[in-house]
Amino acid sequence: MTVGAWEAFFLVVHRELCLSFRRPEQLFQPLVFFLIVTTLFPLGLSLQLSALRDIAPGVLWVAALLSSLLSLDSLFKSDADDGTLEQLALSGQGLTLIVVAKTCAHWLVTGLALVIVSPIVGTALSIPTHAFATMMLSLALGTLTLSWLGAIGAGLTIGLRRGNVLLSLIVLPLATPLLIFGAAATDRAISETSTAGAVYFLAALCVFTCTLAPWAATAALRITLE
């Protein structure tokens, strides 16, 4: 029975979501990490409200980056461990399609979750509510880009000892533009200046990465699976 490309895409996304929700604790861990890391900064620095507002965008973004990195491990690892990844690669649907489906599903349960939780974190960091829209938009674009960069990194580091550390070492340098422009966008939103430049740049990075990363991630998987 042949399955069309769109059908295959939705099947894989459905499978990934089912597997993720089967263990809800796994979904909450990166979010809790996000919350904990964000609280560490005000506690460690014991700042006045106004000073906290100054560092808030940077702290928010660093915490989002780190918690996204934590969750990237689950993208390919469990499938690679039990051989499902090879089956998917041999399935006759293009490996790229599978990778796109897995990464989209991954973003839905990690990046999107971060975006939804971000108002809570924003309040903890005394980010004013009028900045929330830009903050959430920039986080959405940024986490999507990060999921893709992470897909490349995860594809390269499946099954390596200390693969986590290497994954961070690979992904973080590539993710620094995200951090810079995401924090800039949130910062401008807080000070109520024009956020257009930073958000457009984030969107451009997102489009660039979403277009080219699937090929790179597929190539990475092929290298690992060979």
Add this chain to the structure above:
Amino acid sequence: MWTWFYKLASPPYVYGVAAAFAPWLFGFAALAIGYGLVAGLGIAPADYQQGEAFRMIYVHVPSALLSLTVYTVMAVASGIALIWRIKVGHAVAAASAPIGASFAILALITGSLWGKPMWGTYWAWDPRLTSELILLFLYVGVMSLRSAFEDPLRGDRAAALLAVVGVVNVPIVHFSVVWWNSLHQGATIVKLGAPSMPGSMLWPLLSMWLGFMLFFGAVLCMRLQAEVLNRERQASWVREAIK
């Protein structure tokens, strides 16, 4: 004419070429660097604004340019190795990485030493400095990834992919002073139009650049020989080659 290009895919040929070229490249590098040092330190006049401190340009600019060039060499070699499955490409990439990383570190340190008297600070989070630091992290990432794999070929291919993905940073480093308001000064030689520097200051700089490039070539030849040997240990030509 293209036969020499095809020959370069052969490990024993590359080994022989590298062994033969290395001493010549070192010799010419020494000459170019020697002239550059003498002319740059002794003959070129002091800068109107920066005084004698500008002479740091003669090591800072070549090392920065080299860090970018070497990454490009590494990325191109990696691309060739990935697309056409030519293993010599992996050897070139593996040989270039540590050299390029050392040049990136040198560029950052010399830049820092130049920044203190000129800008009043050893470091600034400025687009060019940040992207050069990211370049260093990419070098380290490529080297770490290569060594993390048990199977050397798989390690080579993974590192090659990362090198190709990271090459997007090279134009960012170069154009950072154009695209953003940067503390770092703009391009003076690698740009369209005439260089914005007088001849007496420019020639030693070009000579140092050339000398560093030749030096990279020489060290690359030595490391390339080693990388080829490491990948072809059991081959029959190795017996003759290492006598």
Add this chain to the structure above:
Amino acid sequence: MTSDFWSMGGYARYVWPCYGIAGAVLAWNLWAAGRYLGAAKVRAARALAMASSEAR
């Protein structure tokens, strides 16, 4: 000339370490490459010796 040259217009403590570190990096490259090549040759000779002794 000499004392002016060494003092580099007052910037000596930046200029000379700069050149010194540059020289050190170049020297390290040369030394490390030489060491790496030597080790590779030794490993290759050892691998060949093992292969030929196995063949016997």
